[in-house]
Amino acid sequence: MFFEDYDDSRTRSLISGGRFSVVYRIYGDERTAKGMAADICAEQTVEFPLRFLPQGVISQEITGRVESFEMESDGQYLAAVSFADETAAGGLPQFLNVVFGNISIKRGIQVARIIPSEGIYSFLSGPRFGVSGLRESAGVFDRPLLFTALKPMGLSAVNMATLARRFAEGGVDVIKDDHGLTNQAFAPFGERVARCADAVRDVNAKFGRKAIYVPNVTAPTGQIMERAARAKEMGAGGLLVTPGLAGFDAIRALAASDIGLPIFAHPAFIGSYALGREGVACDALFGTLMRLAGADATIFPNYGGRFPLSKTECLAIARAGGEKLGPLKPIFPAPAGGIELRDVGEMAQSYGNDMLVLVGGGLFGVGTDIVSNCRRFLDEVKRIKP
């Protein structure tokens, strides 16, 4: 009665029939959970009282559809809900909105799994490099990659470059900025990136290696692409981005741009999604979403360190980064946070060879010379059986 001028056939002609799905974990008794699944279908799309919706294509195709509903355990259900590709309007922000926009504010719902469709892959083509491309960039093919971070904040760009040089001399493959280094006066972006990239390039030339320097380009809107382009010019070999601060779409834009550098995604500011039983499951968040956005490596808090994820959750993240996901390349898991050199062997047993081992502060605790400490790190990694 409210939409008497509505032309159902026009809207219908714009629906391809392609649908992506999200598996939601819903908490409650069966009846409540079924009601919540139905509610998700409307809340994430039409957000309109169903009794007033125009009949036809809006109810049938644009409103989400519960494709399956099953008990996972007592009081815990899995509902697969499909959505028309067109609801995402060809963009990552609106795709995320359909997946978990308004219902992020409702209790008892977790995004357990994201299952894109051909239509979604047409605009989310994922990482440009992936595991094999990044191995090619770093020139390391048969073992995990050594990964570390420049810090602490407060050092000058000269100090940071000295540290980068030592890390490279010691054999670290990927040397990133700490994710809190942006454009502080102590080590401004341009000077820091120029000096650190130079230092790593020098060591590479001297030893015939291909170590990579990865500056942090997380920045205010409108400056990310510019910093990334400058970083490339100055010799950076990758880019660090924190999607919780810059938006997930910043990763996609960088991956799709002609800058063409591997992207390392940092988990800061999005932990709240992963900590509770609600939110987005760790593997969907740090694995699937980062990969869909276009990250080549996903940094996440390792089990057993100073963060609370379990081993099961961490291995699920790595699996989500590597499993079949349409045409998308597999990406590197980069477990991090409180890793000590003695943990490396056990980690390789868990994650396998295709990982970046991010040791930060732990590189300082084993001896007074940082170059020697890095060599010990390399020894630990080389001891891993392929």
Next chain:
Amino acid sequence: MFFEDYDDSRTRSLISGGRFSVVYRIYGDERTAKGMAADICAEQTVEFPLRFLPQGVISQEITGRVESFEMESDGQYLAAVSFADETAAGGLPQFLNVVFGNISIKRGIQVARIIPSEGIYSFLSGPRFGVSGLRESAGVFDRPLLFTALKPMGLSAVNMATLARRFAEGGVDVIKDDHGLTNQAFAPFGERVARCADAVRDVNAKFGRKAIYVPNVTAPTGQIMERAARAKEMGAGGLLVTPGLAGFDAIRALAASDIGLPIFAHPAFIGSYALGREGVACDALFGTLMRLAGADATIFPNYGGRFPLSKTECLAIARAGGEKLGPLKPIFPAPAGGIELRDVGEMAQSYGNDMLVLVGGGLFGVGTDIVSNCRRFLDEVKRIKP
């Protein structure tokens, strides 16, 4: 021993002495909570083992500092931690990173309150319009503003414009796109905004009113500013942005740009921060952060509707939008989600006159003619005692 070339006096000369603070709510016994407060100081800044930090300014000034620690209730403590302004590097993303970057992944910590400093206000100057500016724009000075949304997705731009016209004819002051409308083929951005802005302008001309059309400019990176500029050209009177999808800094960039339209912030995708005892407290998230970013109105899930926030939480959000916050203008609370016309009186008693009452689906349930329904909405609002 690792930083023998480190020049403490140079870093010291770059520290202004200005510090902002964050009050963290920490869960645990007193000893654990104290340890966590100390841990936050390092984790959010230097992220480095304290025993290896260079002595001097990095330990003294750059590492966070616990300014106060008190019991709030049994097993629940409040720790105020201050950070040097320079750690935020003059940008909102890095400010957010210091406030809650890595520790978002730790259990037992909630951001309870954000207390900026002069140094932070120098780059986060907040809303351009605020309550009085937005009232001026809409030409409504003595009562709450009527606010509604164009939906459901699937209607054409022509249908949306018809709906916008009826809302305006019925007396609604602010008519926004549903936050899920971006650039779907059913009602592409350019056509939708042009038609809806025209419809509202026509009604304004006819009745001598100043109703505002607020299109959604949440979009992929690099397209937000462009869509906002086009929207302004076409006659939009405000902009809807979802910072959970576009990044909080998208709001700041729009507020600071010469587009100069009031900004309405939508809460989709960030509910996970607000649902648990961890994350960011509702008032800090939907009140303080939205206002710091530059929103003129903050849309949040009202109590008693289909979302789980309590009345206490909702009133705290409104308070955080209106209380003294450096030089920042107060902003409109825009409670939303399942509001019916009969709720309006009670809401005005709770929130006072300075609010936007967002009634969406509820506008359809009271009668078969949408113009009459809007007039009933206006009658309800006009009945409120100033």
